[in-house]
Amino acid sequence: MRKDSPDVISLISKSFPLIFSLTSYMVVIAFNRQTASANRFAAEIISPEIPHCDDPTLHCYAICIPRKFFEERYRLYVPDIPVFNRKKFEICSDILKYMNMFAFEASKNMQNSDITLNANAELITHWIIRSILGESMDMRSISNDYSVAKAQHYMEHHFGEPITIKRLSELGFVSPSGLTHKFKAELGVSPIEYLIEIRNLKAVSFFSK
16 A cells, blocks of 8 residues: 655555666665664665565565655765665664654545645654664654653653662652553563663764764
8 A cells, every 4th residue: 555745755565566766765664674672673775776676575664755855855964875775774663653644644635734744754754864874773662651751751861860760750650660560561671671771872872973
């Protein structure tokens, strides 16, 4: 099933057919390929004019971004645009929310949908570019649960300070055991394990600069 926003981007869900495009970059975000973190998806980008074949076993979104639209935004970050021949990268799983929102909006003939689709296309494209450049590798999925999201936000901004589970639970008005249960159920780790992951990623980012 294909969802389109005129002159901006297109989404193709599930497996995708053979595509050879002179006008668009293709970004494939795979849901059934393992990554180092459960909160990231494996992805790859293919430049226009690079032929590629479909993988019938791949469960994915394929995003077609017009050449001019993509390159204008890519040059806001770096001046030179390489040829991407299935360049692999990882992207935060939160992007799925915005792609689903884009697909839903495109499927409805709602008033002013062109405005919201264009805004969403901008966000998705910049998110992809930042991920290609490694600028969003420390992003993790933000919970829809208030207490979990509050704790995540606090840890992101205070990771260098002493943080206790008691303090985190107070921020979200839940008990320490309740917050731990919510983290493990949604993210697969405890709040303290999540904090350790943040600190490790911040350290890697610091020493790689």
